[in-house]
Amino acid sequence: MNALSSDASKSAIHPSASGSSLVALNRWVAEVAALTRPDAIHWCDGSDEESEALIAQMQADGTLLPLNPDTHPGSWLHRSHPDDVARVEHLTFVCTSEQDDAGPNNHWMAPAEAHAKIDALFDGCMRGRTMYVIPYCMGPIDSPLSRCGVEITDSPYVVANMRLMTRMGADALARIEREGSGQAARGGPADTFVKGLHSIGELDPERRFIMHFPEELTIKSYGSGYGGNALLGKKCHALRIASYQARSEGWLAEHMLIVGIENPQGETHYVAAAFPSACGKTNLAMLIPPEGYRRDGWKVWTVGDDICWMRPGADGRLYAINPEAGYFGVAPGTSAKSNPNALETIRKDTIFTNVGLTADNQPWWEGLDNGQQPVTDWRGNPYDPAKGPAAHPNARFTVSAKQCPSWSPMAEDPQGVPISAIVFGGRRASLVPLVFEARDWTHGVLVGAAMGSETTAAATGAVGVMRRDPMAMKPFCGYNFADYFGHWLSFDTPGAKLPKIFHVNWFRKGDDGRFLWPGFGDNLRVLEWMIGRVRGEAGGVETPIGTLPAAGDLKLDGIALSEEAEARLFGFEQAGWKAEFDSIGEYLDGYGSRMPQALKAEQQRIAGL
Ligand code: SAT
Ligand code: MN
Numbered sequence: 001m002n003a004l005s006s007d008a009s010k011s012a013i014h015p016s017a018s019g020s021s022l023v024a025l026n027r028w029v030a031e032v033a034a035l036t037r038p039d040a041i042h043w044c045d046g047s048d049e050e051s052e053a054l055i056a057q058m059q060a061d062g063t064l065l066p067l068n069p070d071t072h073p074g075s076w077l078h079r080s081h082p083d084d085v086a087r088v089e090h091l092t093f094v095c096t097s098e099q100d101d102a103g104p105n106n107h108w109m110a111p112a113e114a115h116a117k118i119d120a121l122f123d124g125c126m127r128g129r130t131m132y133v134i135p136y137c138m139g140p141i142d143s144p145l146s147r148c149g150v151e152i153t154d155s156p157y158v159v160a161n162m163r164l165m166t167r168m169g170a171d172a173l174a175r176i177e178r179e180g181s182g183q184a185a186r187g188g189p190a191d192t193f194v195k196g197l198h199s200i201g202e203l204d205p206e207r208r209f210i211m212h213f214p215e216e217l218t219i220k221s222y223g224s225g226y227g228g229n230a231l232l233g234k235k236c237h238a239l240r241i242a243s244y245q246a247r248s249e250g251w252l253a254e255h256m257l258i259v260g261i262e263n264p265q266g267e268t269h270y271v272a273a274a275f276p277s278a279c280g281k282t283n284l285a286m287l288i289p290p291e292g293y294r295r296d297g298w299k300v301w302t303v304g305d306d307i308c309w310m311r312p313g314a315d316g317r318l319y320a321i322n323p324e325a326g327y328f329g330v331a332p333g334t335s336a337k338s339n340p341n342a343l344e345t346i347r348k349d350t351i352f353t354n355v356g357l358t359a360d361n362q363p364w365w366e367g368l369d370n371g372q373q374p375v376t377d378w379r380g381n382p383y384d385p386a387k388g389p390a391a392h393p394n395a396r397f398t399v400s401a402k403q404c405p406s407w408s409p410m411a412e413d414p415q416g417v418p419i420s421a422i423v424f425g426g427r428r429a430s431l432v433p434l435v436f437e438a439r440d441w442t443h444g445v446l447v448g449a450a451m452g453s454e455t456t457a458a459a460t461g462a463v464g465v466m467r468r469d470p471m472a473m474k475p476f477c478g479y480n481f482a483d484y485f486g487h488w489l490s491f492d493t494p495g496a497k498l499p500k501i502f503h504v505n506w507f508r509k510g511d512d513g514r515f516l517w518p519g520f521g522d523n524l525r526v527l528e529w530m531i532g533r534v535r536g537e538a539g540g541v542e543t544p545i546g547t548l549p550a551a552g553d554l555k556l557d558g559i560a561l562s563e564e565a566e567a568r569l570f571g572f573e574q575a576g577w578k579a580e581f582d583s584i585g586e587y588l589d590g591y592g593s594r595m596p597q598a599l600k601a602e603q604q605r606i607a608g609l
Helices: 003-007 023-036 048-060 111-122 156-165 170-185 233-249 281-285 291-296 340-345 441-449 481-489 520-534 563-570 574-589 597-607
Strands: 040-043 076-078 092-094 130-138 147-153 194-199 209-213 218-222 252-254 256-262 268-274 299-304 308-312 318-321 326-330 351-353 356-358 374-376 396-400 417-425 435-437 452-454 466-468 500-504 541-543 546-548
Touching: 023 111, 023 130, 023 147, 023 170, 023 194, 048 076, 048 156, 111 194, 111 209, 111 218, 130 156, 130 170, 130 233, 147 156, 147 170, 147 233, 156 233, 156 326, 156 351, 156 396, 194 233, 209 233, 218 233, 233 252, 233 308, 233 481, 256 281, 256 308, 256 417, 256 520, 268 520, 281 299, 281 326, 326 340, 417 441, 417 520, 435 520, 441 481, 441 500, 441 574, 441 597, 481 597, 500 520, 574 597
Parallel strands: 040 130, 076 351, 092 209, 147 194, 194 218, 268 417, 417 500
Antiparallel strands: 130 147, 209 218, 252 308, 256 268, 256 299, 308 318, 318 417, 326 396, 351 396, 356 374, 435 500, 435 546, 452 466, 541 546
């Protein structure tokens, strides 16, 4: 018996639960234990001792391999099952009573059928294993915008990741207990937390489902240990379930980074930006200003790199929190050039998943560009370039957000940060210019709804295929997109002081297939223009698709752009956009009469360009 399971009992009752407020939680844990039949139950308290014992256990059984303690202290390599490396959108379901409520944007199954199907897999699946009960809080423990959940899992790797990615353990349990008694006193249901049940099962892609029951605030995930499928606080709770809750409670749960841009006058503007998975959210959130900007006093503050919860404040502005406490970032491509802050963040106490190794046991991935070479690939085989990359293209690092040099202390502010600008962006090799501004909120919602992007390795399936990914929420919206767009439109009320909405495309290519915009730190030039627009200072030219910066509106000193690059990055291509708007119209029509009329009217207005 290991250190953790020997002191764990078979009791499904939390050891300190004397009062009635944890009744709902205890009852559910007991039900799950009766179904899954674990050998032991461990209630996670989030302590250092607990973490050390778990890590020792995972080191002993090979789940975690120690990395070079001189170069990467406290850091580990996890090699996943080779068939379990990404999200599985075709096995992810939103199970609402009415199919239309899930919408054409989701796979749907009737709740009773889904429960029956997945419970059959859970039946007895934890025999011989320890069941971990993880109370967690998404967002600062004392924030009114935060929400709690409990994940039950048989994976210690999931526990270790949840500890980095969420506020996990005793404080979260105390908040759940408080909220439970508050609700009970008001006569409501005592369980206010999201219930997430997870088992790695047999890690068999044929026996794998990620199911969401938004009406029951419940998630059931079986057969995968991969982040987005298994760390249930993240995409399953903080996006799919939260987006559903947010709709009825008047807030927004979005797939957005949050970054603070401090100008030389010391004024910080917070920007929330939605990009699909593996399109550079982490890089933008941790941007390092180009040298001239640094000299002038510009600073960048990282609040979040993946998820943003926003709610109107008393002053009519939108206030945002990052519900997460860590980063689950894509390793390949992360380098001293692309994201020095990320490299600094992951120098210690980091879990790497599916990266390669150097001869002296340092993590390695394509694009790291540090002069070292891999000897072992992500599967643990001798590295052979003929057999593929050393790191899996979706290899990840998990690390506490506070280790980031640009981490913003405002990430702990219970009130959140006021948002000045919302940015939508995709990977578009052609047509879409570097940046444009929507003319008003309704137009901005259309810009988000019409987002397109080329697919990446973050989900299984073909890479590089253009698909509509509205607001980067295609894999993550827990309800019908038509209703979601309607919800977005509903924020435009008298007295609201809404952020300006922009669209960017860092990925425009030239005829030779190379990116035309340098990206990374130079993206601050684009953010500066946006902030100038917010302050009513920066100029631009109006076009049917929105306002583009004219020559001279964006500072380009020190960047050598070819004539072709300037024309494509800052030009409006009438014929291409006409075809694009026809295709956007067809996309919106796919949602039938549920699609808000205001959005269709906006599409038609612009389609006449
Ligand atoms: O695996 S995650 O879904 O958390 C990462 C991503 O795809 O955005
Ligand atoms: Mn993401």
